[in-house]
Amino acid sequence: MTPRNRLLALIAAGVAVVVAAAVVLALTLNRPAEAPRPDPVAATVPVALKADGLPSDFSIGVVMTFGQSGEPGTEYNRAAQGAVVAAQRFGQSGAKVVLPTQNDRGTEDGARAAVAALADQGVSGVVVAGTGPQAVAAAKAAEERGVPVILPYAQPSEPGQTTWTTAPTAASVEGALQKALNGKNRVLLVNDGGAAPASVAVADTLALEGFPDVAGLAQEAAIRTGDQLRPPSKDAPAGAEGIRTANPADAVVVSAATPQRLAKLVQALQSRDVSVPLVLPDGATSPAFASSLSELDGTASGQLIGVAAPTGDAIALQQDAQGRGMSAFLSGIRLATGNPEIKNLTDDNPFSADAWAADARSHDAIVALVRAGALAGSKEPSKVAASLRTLSFGPGEGLAGPDLDFTRSQALAAEATPVYASPQDLGLRPADEKAPRLVWVPAPANP
Structure with a gap:
């Protein structure tokens, strides 16, 4: 190559470098702001939930006051059917979860007897699906037996090492x-x-x-x-206005x-x-x-x-991890409703009869105890309790409601907020003409 040609080649190479640098600089200066990082939970949360390591026929007892005629303690009987949905979701992946249920008869003595009966059946944990003195008594009885117990709707009086509540605090x-x-x-x-x-x-x-x-x-x-x-007083003149x-x-x-x-x-x-x-x-x-x-x-x-707390159906409309978790739960409700062989907790009616009311709180209590049992690899209540004390959960673990942190007895991480009644059908549950038209949403429809 002649000196003249070598010079031309060097000039051309230099021009190419300058052009490339200019392109890179332009792309850098005109790059849009970095998009928010995607939520760590998958774009969809599967309906089927896996529980690798869960012992076969894992059993979680449910204590509630039977009946629907207004007795204290019965207010969440239908909401508690969310536990059935959780069991069905784990069952879809081959992890069988059994939910024996006992009636506390609306009394403290009945609550203690219900827990004793469940413990004798070998349950690995208990969910107390009620409120009032009998719920507190049931939690105390489980604590005394070393059986892990979760109260989705009530606060225990003196929570110990094996008692948790997922209800909002009084201060909240x-x-x-x-x-x-x-x-x-x-x-x-x-x-x-x-x-x-x-x-x-x-x-x-x-x-x-x-x-x-x-x-x-x-x-x-x-x-x-x-x-x-x-109204005007009796001695007011005739024709007096109110x-x-x-x-x-x-x-x-x-x-x-x-x-x-x-x-x-x-x-x-x-x-x-x-x-x-x-x-x-x-x-x-x-x-x-x-x-x-x-x-x-x-x-x-x-x-x-x-x-x-943010546990209602309207959460499914959110474009975030909890919204997808709630959507998966509601999909589980629709699937369970479509199978007439799936019964309610007391095995006396099809699940579909209470599908309108089954809630995330009872569902998430079951998910938490199953996760603890899978981590422990044991049915032994003390081992399940010890495992649960180390865990915190979110939508990625199958929760439909807010995050739960079981390293503390007050496991609910979210605060309670005002919610507003609405007759609007969100279209997220199976159609049921007998179900009441009332959902709770985070803002009024017509502020």
């Missing part, structure tokens, strides 16, 4: 109530044997015991919210001893055209409230505000 519930009542200055408490929220500044109180019936209580509440006029309350209540907190009684209060207030928000601190998100309100022809509207 109080915080959600404060949010629901934000900006309300004259709160009226309407009560039928329920607890009065400690953190709520109540301006006025009406209790059923001071009235002949619920209708009379509701009428007085409507007068104090300014939605009805107070009197509207000065400084009427701007919100009503409705509390009752059971969800059924709560529904009766709510329906009575609605029938008197009470227009202010009705805040329901306890029991409103149970299936018992929904079915009772429907039977009474009450209305599911954004006027009704409950308090709950």
